[in-house]
Amino acid sequence: xxxxxxxxxxxxxxxxxxxxxxxxxxxxxxxxxxxxxxxxxxxxxxxxxxxxxxxxxxxxxxxxxxxxxxxxxxxxxxxxxxxxxxxxxxxxxxxxxxxxxxxxxxxxxxxxxxxxxxxxxxxxxxxxxxxxxxxxxxxxxxxxxxxxxxxxxxxxxxxxxxxxxxxxxxxxxxxxxxxxxxxxxxxxxxxxxxxxxxxxxxxxxxxxxxxxxxxxxxxxxxxxxxxxxxxxxxxxxxxxxxxxxxxxxxxxxxxxxxxxxxxxxxxxxxxxxxxxxxxxxxxxxxxxxxxxxxxxxxxxxxxxxxxxxxxxxxxxxxxxxxxxxxxxxxxxx
Numbered sequence: 001x002x003x004x005x006x007x008x009x010x011x012x013x014x015x016x017x018x019x020x021x022x023x024x025x026x027x028x029x030x031x032x033x034x035x036x037x038x039x040x041x042x043x044x045x046x047x048x049x050x051x052x053x054x055x056x057x058x059x060x061x062x063x064x065x066x067x068x069x070x071x072x073x074x075x076x077x078x079x080x081x082x083x084x085x086x087x088x089x090x091x092x093x094x095x096x097x098x099x100x101x102x103x104x105x106x107x108x109x110x111x112x113x114x115x116x117x118x119x120x121x122x123x124x125x126x127x128x129x130x131x132x133x134x135x136x137x138x139x140x141x142x143x144x145x146x147x148x149x150x151x152x153x154x155x156x157x158x159x160x161x162x163x164x165x166x167x168x169x170x171x172x173x174x175x176x177x178x179x180x181x182x183x184x185x186x187x188x189x190x191x192x193x194x195x196x197x198x199x200x201x202x203x204x205x206x207x208x209x210x211x212x213x214x215x216x217x218x219x220x221x222x223x224x225x226x227x228x229x230x231x232x233x234x235x236x237x238x239x240x241x242x243x244x245x246x247x248x249x250x251x252x253x254x255x256x257x258x259x260x261x262x263x264x265x266x267x268x269x270x271x272x273x274x275x276x277x278x279x280x281x282x283x284x285x286x287x288x289x290x291x292x293x294x295x296x297x298x299x300x301x302x303x304x305x306x307x308x309x310x311x312x313x314x315x316x317x318x319x320x321x322x323x324x325x326x327x328x329x330x331x332x333x
Contacts, residue, residue, distance in 0.1 A: 021074060021075050025050050025054060028045060049141060053288050055093075057154055060154060060222065074116075075107070078103045081101060124139045124293075154222050160227075161229075162292065163199070165196045165199055166199070169237075198273060225252070226252045227255065230256075231255070273292050
């Protein structure tokens with residue numbers, strides 16, 4: 001048996017693990033707590049940017065009613081805030097019972113310790129550090145003002161270059177222009193691209209989750225879409241790469257220069273991941289959207305992330321971390 005098959009078999013047995021910060025799951029503002037001296041007695045925190053996605057993912061089950069997704073809270077808040085956080089989880093009917101609360105220390109090493117398949121946070125520094133450690137990670141923006149029509153599926157929308165795939169082809173476009181990019185991609189159409197930050201473990205594990213949710217009629221509780229600025233003839237390399245990876249997708253939108261947001265809303269995507277901040281800002285009007293760090297964004301965080309992974313007690317919070325921690329401690333009493 002090949003190592004690739006062995007990996008897929010292991011993935012098929014494990015739950016899909018999502019790590020999310022408390023302030024990405026909930027809207028963490030001081031005014032949301034009526035009595036900050038007794039956080040366990042406060043009303044549940046209101047939903048945050050990642051709430052709808054997490055709630056829908058936790059509803060995914062097998063035919064035998066086996067839960068397929070595990071969610072852990074990974075928060076820079078003080079431990080006392082866990083009283084408020086888990087009370088809010090219970091109040092909203094979210095089956096979340098595990099997590100780490102670090103009092104301002106970086107969250108990325110704990111995302112690695114929890115062995116998460118996806119890490120979502122409102123803290124860009126933590127997202128960049130997690131991405132540097134090889135974790136699929138994204139910074140969530142504000143909660144979508146509009147909510148696309150929902151189905152009984154959890155629909156993931158992913159950009160191509162820089163997210164599913166590596167950034168090498170995108171670098172050709174940036175440095176030499178569109179015509180050179182097209183020639184390059186046509187010439188390498190049958191050569192698979194390197195995986196991007198969401199293209200290795202995440203996409204393969206998501207594909208296994210999709211398969212485990214599949215019903216007798218071939219539909220699944222998980223739907224995967226590629227939404228990319230590529231179009232013909234550069235589409236071929238993207239599709240052949242996914243075929244080589246043995247990853248099935250349900251939709252592909254090769255939109256060229258057009259706005260991606262219209263396609264996201266029409267397809268009822270639940271979450272969209274892109275490495276372009278402009279695309280994310282536009283998409284965030286309609287769907288939960290996560291900004292994926294680019295390699296340059298991760299460079300400055302790599303050394304710090306690796307250091308905190310090896311020596312987590314030596315990592316000291318910066319001034320912004322300290323202020324956030326103090327605010328959350330005031331909320332939590």
